[in-house]
Amino acid sequence: MECEGKLVGMEKDEYKKNKYSYVLKSKIGEGSFSTVWIAEQTPTRQHVAIKQVFLSKLNPRLKASLDCEIHFLSSVNHPNIVHLLHFFQGDDECVYLVLEFCPGGNLASYIRSHGRIQQLTARMFMQQLGSALKLLHSHGIIHRDLKPENILLSSHGDDAVLKIADFGLSRTARPGEYVETVCGTPLYMAPEVLQFQRYNYKADMWSLGVILFELLNGYPPFNGRNNVQLLKNIRSCTCLPFSPLIISGLDPDCLDICSRLLCLNPVERLSFDEFYLHSFLQGKLLGP
Numbered sequence: 001m002e003c004e005g006k007l008v009g010m011e012k013d014e015y016k017k018n019k020y021s022y023v024l025k026s027k028i029g030e031g032s033f034s035t036v037w038i039a040e041q042t043p044t045r046q047h048v049a050i051k052q053v054f055l056s057k058l059n060p061r062l063k064a065s066l067d068c069e070i071h072f073l074s075s076v077n078h079p080n081i082v083h084l085l086h087f088f089q090g091d092d093e094c095v096y097l098v099l100e101f102c103p104g105g106n107l108a109s110y111i112r113s114h115g116r117i118q119q120l121t122a123r124m125f126m127q128q129l130g131s132a133l134k135l136l137h138s139h140g141i142i143h144r145d146l147k148p149e150n151i152l153l154s155s156h157g158d159d160a161v162l163k164i165a166d167f168g169l170s171r172t173a174r175p176g177e178y179v180e181t182v183c184g185t186p187l188y189m190a191p192e193v194l195q196f197q198r199y200n201y202k203a204d205m206w207s208l209g210v211i212l213f214e215l216l217n218g219y220p221p222f223n224g225r226n227n228v229q230l231l232k233n234i235r236s237c238t239c240l241p242f243s244p245l246i247i248s249g250l251d252p253d254c255l256d257i258c259s260r261l262l263c264l265n266p267v268e269r270l271s272f273d274e275f276y277l278h279s280f281l282q283g284k285l286l287g288p
Contacts (some may be wrong), residue, residue, distance in 0.1 A: 022098065023052060031059045034168075038101065048085060051097040055089075066095065069167045071098075072139065080132035082152060082165040093119040104153025104160045107211070111148060111182045115218045116246060117252050122215040123280060129208065129278050136170075137201065137272045140181065145169040146207035147188040148214065173200060186227050187220050189212075192266055194231045202266040205275060209261025216250070221262060235264065253280035 022039040025047075029036035034053045053066055071083035086098040104110070107125075111117070117125075129151070136143060145166065154161040169183045176200035190206035192199045201256055213221040221240055224230030240259055242250070257280040263269040272277070 009197070015094045022048065022096075024050065025066060029177075030133065033062065039098075041098075047101040047103075049101045049156075051099060053095045053097070055093045055095060065168060065171070068172070069170065070095075070097065071165060072141065076135060077137075078132060078135050079161060080128045081135065082163045082164055099165075100163075102154055102163060102165075104155045104157075106149050107151040107153065107162065108148035110153060110160075111218060116243070117215045117218075119216060119250060120184035121211060123254075125162055125215060126208075126212055127281050129164065129211070130281060132162075132164045133204065133208070133272060134276060136164075136204075140174060141167075141170055141173045142173055142201045143167065143170045143186045143204050143207075145188075146204055146211065147185050148211060149185075151211075167197070186224075186230055187222070190266065191231060191234050191264055194227055199266065201253060202269050205261055205269055205272065206266075208275070209258055212258050212261065213240065213242075216254070216258070217241075253283065256280065 022041055023117065025038045025040055027035060028038055028049070034051055037050045037052065038048070038181055039048050039050045055063070058066065070084070070087055073082070074087070077083065082102070083100040084097060087096060087102060088098075089095050133143075145168075146164070150164065150166040152163045152165050154163065171179060171181075173179055178200050180196075181196045182193055182196055184193060184203075184207075185195065186211045188202040190199060190208045193203050210222075222230060222234050222237065224233050240262060242255075247255075257270070257275065257278045259276065260268075260270045275281075
């Protein structure tokens with residue numbers, strides 16, 4: 001997250017008392033500045049996820065972002081946001097974020113294994129994401145990288161709970177404030193971000209619409225060989241490309257919320273409150 005401040009972490013003597021508390025088991029993710037591991041906490045043998053951040057690879061802005069990410073996750077306890085259990089700075093110039101382990105994997109894997117998801121399940125998932133976004137919204141936070149890979153599942157069962165993770169690109173914005181940094185994952189980036197225009201929290205609402213569409217269809221609504229082609233395809237779209245196999249069975253409220261989230265003009269796009277109170281999330285569904 002982007003905000004002013006300096007990196008926080010354990011004092012050296014405190015770190016030395018705790019550095020053997022976790023045994024790294026296997027690598028489950030890797031980025032430009034960090035590596036994510038499955039680890040075992042000793043002596044409890046509890047499995048956790050550990051995000052290892054390499055400070056030497058961070059510029060001052062990214063260090064401030066890390067500081068704010070830690071501050072936010074340390075200050076919240078929400079069932080739909082990944083829980084930060086602990087953090088410390090090691091002797092190896094790395095910061096370690098100890099996070100709850102979500103054995104259900106991420107939503108991208110879920111979609112790959114399940115294909116199209118019934119709208120009742122899609123609604124349940126959107127309700128959970130809406131609950132998490134309500135907390136982010138109350139803190140003035142724009143996530144800026146909402147995508148299935150950054151949404152974790154608490155288990156593999158039917159009662160799995162979604163948890164938003166990876167706040168490394170998030171930032172705070174005051175009401176009425178716009179930001180300009182281009183970041184995120186193109187397939188889930190709002191068109192105003194792709195066009196290098198200033199944007200606000202409604203960029204997250206677009207991402208949410210892409211995720212809902214992908215849950216219902218099994219594929220994202222827009223594609224392109226590159227960002228220019230992707231943006232061209234978005235701008236030329238007159239009707240969302242729902243699968244003909246499902247569109248006749250979708251509830252009108254489901255179609256409405258998806259189309260209004262994927263509105264090209266952010267002014268006309270659903271606000272967070274309009275999304276959260278939409279009848280698709282609140283009412284009964286007519287279809288399966």
